[in-house]
Amino acid sequence: MSAAVVAGIGIGVLLPTVWIQKRDANEVAREASTKPWRLTTRRAGDDGLEAGTIAEDIPRPAMIQDVTREEVERLYEFHTCLASGATATVWRATCKATGRQVAIKVVDKKLLQSAFLNMEVASLRRCAGHPNIMQLLAAYDVSGDEVAPDGEWHLVMELAEGGELFERLLTHGAYSEKVASELLRQIARGIYHL
Numbered sequence: 001m002s003a004a005v006v007a008g009i010g011i012g013v014l015l016p017t018v019w020i021q022k023r024d025a026n027e028v029a030r031e032a033s034t035k036p037w038r039l040t041t042r043r044a045g046d047d048g049l050e051a052g053t054i055a056e057d058i059p060r061p062a063m064i065q066d067v068t069r070e071e072v073e074r075l076y077e078f079h080t081c082l083a084s085g086a087t088a089t090v091w092r093a094t095c096k097a098t099g100r101q102v103a104i105k106v107v108d109k110k111l112l113q114s115a116f117l118n119m120e121v122a123s124l125r126r127c128a129g130h131p132n133i134m135q136l137l138a139a140y141d142v143s144g145d146e147v148a149p150d151g152e153w154h155l156v157m158e159l160a161e162g163g164e165l166f167e168r169l170l171t172h173g174a175y176s177e178k179v180a181s182e183l184l185r186q187i188a189r190g191i192y193h194l
Contacts (some may be wrong), residue, residue, distance in 0.1 A: 060114070064139040069147065072140055076104060089113040092159065100188045102137060105155040108148060116155050122193070124157075132190035134158055137167055 076093040083090045087106040095102055107117060124136035138156040142148070162168075165183070175183065
């Protein structure tokens, strides 16, 4: 349970999302007039620093395999939907070769830029082996078809059973101080590792 919490918090909130680049002030002003949405750190007296996304600089991780939906379905048997969010749906599945229960995060390509998926995969790979962070087992770039014309990404992760921490709090009430401190220790270890 804490692994899922750490992965969600760490990947979604705590990873750095901007980098600073030294830029000519005239270039920054010229770009700002054509792209008003661009983040900037410009202040009075600033020397032309601009922020951009780290995700743009992360190359596609080598572990991402190009496959078809049929190839993924030959490897995994999909069961039930565990969760659904703005950009992805997470499915309980079984690896047909090993019988191992896994979670497969299915991301619609039209809902998330590839740069951000690359950042998530790279971050999870960097955390490989940590006991408090869900492990990424495989990553697939699924080509477009009649189900998802733009294609999908499938991230195969270890299955974290036990449900959402928030749901457990609603169902069972507050944890004792001892249990809460142990959960927070696990979360802190995962975040520190990031």
